[in-house]
Structures are given as C-alpha cells and as structure tokens.
Amino acid sequence: MVSTLAAALGRKCPRCGQGRLFTGYMTLVEQCEHCGLKLAENDTGDGPAVLLIFVLGFTVVPLVMWIGFAFEPPVWAIVIMALVGVLGTTLVLLPPAKAWFIAQNYRHNPWD
Secondary structure, eight states, X not given: OOOHHHHHHHTBOTTTSOSBSBSSSSOBOSBOTTTOOBOTXXXXXXXXXXXXXXXXXXXXXXXXXXXXXXHOOOHHHHHHHHHHHHHHHHHHHHHHHHHHHHHHHHHHSOOO
C-alpha cells in the first residue's frame, strides 16, 4: 500500500501507486489499469470541497483583508484578488484533495 500523501499528490491508485486515478479533471477511472482496484464506486461526497472551504477561508480571507487594510487598494481590486486567490487555489487543490480522501478511505476501510 502506498502512502496517502504520495497517492494524493501523484493522483495515483491508493493500493498500488501505479495506475492513474482520474480520467479528466475530477472523473474517477472505473478501475486501476495496473492492479484492477474498482475506483469508480468510491464516493468522497463533499469532503474535499468542505476541507478546502475551511482551509482557504482561514488563509486567503485574512490575507486579502490585510492587503485591503495595509495598502488600501480600490474595492474592485480587493474583490478580484479574493476571487482569483480563492478560485485559483481551489481549482489547483481540489483534485489532490479528492485523491487524498479516496486514499484515506482505502487505507482505513479497504474495499477489495
């Protein structure tokens, strides 16, 4: 079994660490092409999105507020910074977060 962090960052199968996890941006493959683990049956629900909401809300919002108070840019610039910061990091971090949830689920409750 591969480590959950390695599986998440590489977006690889949580059992063998070889097969790819997604066919597209967030669509799971039916099964691992290397070890045959059925991956499409796994459901992470809203877990990855909720995790990112909490993490980004805790980090990006105070950063944008600090920039707003320290440098006093126009309101439209603050809104654009916040949107780009939150949307950009969400789009980058959502697939690894989903892969991490799948790897954690497999580690603690293998579904062979």
